Amino acid sequence: MEFRRVFLLILGLYFLIDTVNSNHIHFWRRNEQYDNKIIANQFNITEEPLQAQSVTSCGRLCSNLRRSPAFSYMETFCYMYNSKPTDSDIFTTLGGAVYYSEEPNAKSIKGADKMYTYLDGVDLCVQVYSDWRNSTDAAEKCQSDGGHLITLDTTEKLHALSTFVLQKTLYQIGLEKTEGNWRWTRDNTLVFDPSLWYTNEPNGQNSSPPELCGGFCKCGGKPGIFDVPCNTPYPFICEY
Template identity: 30%
Template sequence: MVVFFLFPLFMTAVCASIPCYKYTFERLTTQDDLKAIQVPFSVLPAQNVEYCAHQCADDDKCVSLSHHGGQCTIYRSSLSSSGITVSGSRSYIKQGALPSEDPCPLSQGYTSVLYPRVCYKLYNTDPWKTWAESQARCQSDGGRLIILNTTEKHDYIADLMTQASSTYGALIGLQATSSTSFAWTDGSTFLRTGSTDSHFGSGCAYLAQDKVRTTSCSNKGWSLCEVV
């Protein structure tokens, strides 16, 4: 484990022009040389990881960061691997950024997002599941198939799916009897404006990039779980 502290004496040159804050950043060694699957909030130039950490410290909603090739990638979530190699990449998490008693089960592969507040996991490996099987798997984790009934939540997860695949979608917690009659499993009926297309009708819903579509509930595929 590698830990460094950010405080005024540590970064004299940077602090001459930008206010400094005291934080502890713990290196995520399991992420070394790997790209994160999570959605970045911003990417900016940074010659070294200390300056990258300074930018994260200056952002109250920053949870973690990655530094590689003179670029700093800021995240508002915990990090896990996408399996894509990025040689030389180093990632850190800002201690205290997430709630001290975070109910999100990171040890089970879930991602804790600070804004919008959500705890999710994308199941995208075999064996694929039907909608009912996916819901049962989410429930065994203590959660449910994800419900995207706010614009902010839909947009964040849509960015994730766009980054994860240009081909596959993931089952979500919505069922429909027609293109105008549908409900999330919690009984809510809000869908982001423009989030559906011609593939939305009756059946069980899945999210493909930024679009909500429907398919037969017996079809198997990826699934998106959330712990509330």
């Protein structure tokens, strides 16, 4: 029995570490109706509770298993279930246990309806279009989806997107230079962070044609923003 407990503890730690890199499109919602209870007739995926240091850690374990849509948590014990409980289930009392169930993320559902991919780490629904369009035509296509050319205003967004696109390919994004300043087309009140430029960019203001729009590329092993001509066609990325 002692060996089994050690094994389950190690298994729990593995899932806790691995979930940091997982891509989940759900969130956990508290349901007090089932607090102080354990669902006995379907308890539980691992036969015994896993160890978790908090409710959040327990939720991460369940998310990573992908087969566990509900859990109860008490102190350091994480009880995971094969399905959400119903009134016909058999319950045992466990004072202090809190119950959570998995619910869809509304934004991810809306994006999925439009064939967009949800990037949960940065809360973005994105679509990468491989057909080549200039800035105006790309923006119109995004608008027809109900979205806009993507705003990449943080380092976290750059890195999240870099795992999702072709390397060494420039993509049109929602950035342009107007009245001498670089502005995001979705919200021109957002201050552009110069640290997002790729090395030695921008460098084309005096080119012919001038490079007054923004592009994104994972080039040379790192992501960054480039200046590109607005009328030159590129693949593009929409955000919903």
